[in-house]
Amino acid sequence: MNEHEGIIIKTINYSDSSKILYLLTPHGMQSLLAKGAKKIKSPIRHLTLSLTKISFNKSKSANLPFLLNGDVIDDYEMIKKDLEMQTFAGHIFEVVYKMSNELDYQRLYDFISKILDEFILTKDPEFMTFVFELKFLYLMGLAPVFGRCVECDSNERVGFDVYKGGMVCQNHVSRFTVKDSNVIVGLYKLYQYQYDGVFNIDRRQTRLIIDQYYEHYLNYRSKSRDLLNNIIGY
Numbered sequence: 001m002n003e004h005e006g007i008i009i010k011t012i013n014y015s016d017s018s019k020i021l022y023l024l025t026p027h028g029m030q031s032l033l034a035k036g037a038k039k040i041k042s043p044i045r046h047l048t049l050s051l052t053k054i055s056f057n058k059s060k061s062a063n064l065p066f067l068l069n070g071d072v073i074d075d076y077e078m079i080k081k082d083l084e085m086q087t088f089a090g091h092i093f094e095v096v097y098k099m100s101n102e103l104d105y106q107r108l109y110d111f112i113s114k115i116l117d118e119f120i121l122t123k124d125p126e127f128m129t130f131v132f133e134l135k136f137l138y139l140m141g142l143a144p145v146f147g148r149c150v151e152c153d154s155n156e157r158v159g160f161d162v163y164k165g166g167m168v169c170q171n172h173v174s175r176f177t178v179k180d181s182n183v184i185v186g187l188y189k190l191y192q193y194q195y196d197g198v199f200n201i202d203r204r205q206t207r208l209i210i211d212q213y214y215e216h217y218l219n220y221r222s223k224s225r226d227l228l229n230n231i232i233g234y
């Protein structure tokens with residue numbers, strides 16, 4: 001039995017033969033030095049690829065512990081082999097790497113594990129990425145308000161407004177308010193994570209709203225987002 005568990009979300013080269021790994025674990029982010037991991041014969045080489053869930057043991061050093069040994073729990077081979085899935089996963093990992101401080105890591109870890117499994121089950125990484133992005137806003141305390149007008153608590157809701165942070169009533173619409181009920185219901189279902197594989201979402205419009213949300217509240221756009229643009233066209 002290995003002592004720790006995590007998902008490798010980023011790696012960087014360190015010297016000619018070593019790598020630094022960044023793992024999302026149930027207890028927080030963990031950096032590890034994988035000494036000699038780039039050598040063909042390294043016994044830890046298979047444990048050091050990005051997008052791999054491993055269990056592992058590490059040295060005691062507090063700063064940058066060595067990865068000592070471990071086992072692959074899931075190599076997410078299907079995701080690695082599919083450019084689109086891989087790019088969506090890369091986008092999710094970038095967001096997590098940049099944003100996750102002071103979060104409930106156990107929840108985040110379980111959630112990311114589930115999202116990656118669903119990538120494979122649903123073969124719909126775009127849909128699952130929307131689910132991730134909306135739920136991640138919730139984990140960060142930035143969840144959109146759906147149940148009432150975000151400005152005045154009115155039950156009347158006529159549209160969704162990114163810059164106000166949720167639904168708005170007739171008195172609080174702005175020129176940025178989206179009134180297309182199909183888009184709004186889609187956002188809500190994604191937020192609640194109801195995948196029935198059937199309901200239609202306007203993917204382009206949903207992408208736009210979520211991008212605006214992240215850019216407005218977190219001032220953030222991932223590099224993978226631009227790669228995605230090349231693949232999916234928006």
Ligand SMILES: [Zn+2]
Pocket residue numbers: 149150151152153154168169170171172
């Ligand atoms: Zn209002």
